[in-house]
Amino acid sequence: KGTTREQRALKYLKEHARQGDPDSVLETFDEFCRTQEWAMNAAEEKGDILDEIVRELQPTTCLELGTYCGYSAVRIARNLSPSARLITIEVNPDYAAVAREVVKLAGLQDKIEVINLDSADVIRELKTKYDVTKLDLVFLDHWKYLYIRDIKLIEEEKLLKKGSVVFADNVIIPGAPGYLEYIRGSKNYKSTFYSVHFEYMDDMKDGVEKSVYIGDE
Ligand SMILES: Cc1ncccc1-c1cc(O)c2nc[nH]c(=O)c2c1
Ligand SMILES: [Mg+2]
DSSP, rough: OOSHHHHHHHHHHHHHHHHOHHHHHHHHHHHHHHOOOOOOOOOOOHHHHHHHHHHOOOOSSEEOOOOSSSSSHHHHTSHHHHHHHOEESSSSSHHHHHHHHHHHTTTOTEEEEOSSSEEEEHHHTTTTTTSSSSSEEEEEOOOOOOOHHHHHHHHHHEEEEEEEEEEEEEHHHHIIITTTHHHHTTEHHHHHEEEEEEOOOOOOOEEEEEEOSSOOO
């Protein structure tokens, strides 16, 4: 084959999506995943909830852990106000390279910064190196065992404020052992679970968890 699934997806997007049109990029990516090859995008019901959160919260500074090909980064950024921005972290260099192309194709490179590093290392430097004061929205969509490590690090760095939203994908499949217990057991969050279909699979159920920070700043 020579190419990876992510490279094939990017090729399809370049051939079929409208340059500079985020909606077209997302629709085309969904079409690819429905007709050509499945990919782990926070799409369909998951994406609809994400859209709703962004539209209601109108976040200024967003952090995404787990960029993959940039689908949810585009989904978030297309609804951001002019001065708002999204920092998205992807540890896999091949995924990060594709994501940067997808972000460019959507015309959102001025709103989205893709960082190809380990999430913990970046979280520790958000205030000093990335000019972040507080995070209004955090989207956890990387590796299930890192959700709890990274949310504790975000708390340690005092990056959340009252009203900040932490949105987690895949809390059922593959599941986020320990994260749900931690966040639901914490007095600093008000959590809501949403039962949703797994991306592009009408006969599989997953879950997402929306947690609003109400703790001390
Ligand atoms: C790929 C896959 N296969 C079977 C079951 C679940 C998954 C799956 C689905 C996702 O939405 C993911 N999101 C972020 N990171 C992941 O690793 C991930 C894995
Ligand atoms: Mg996911």
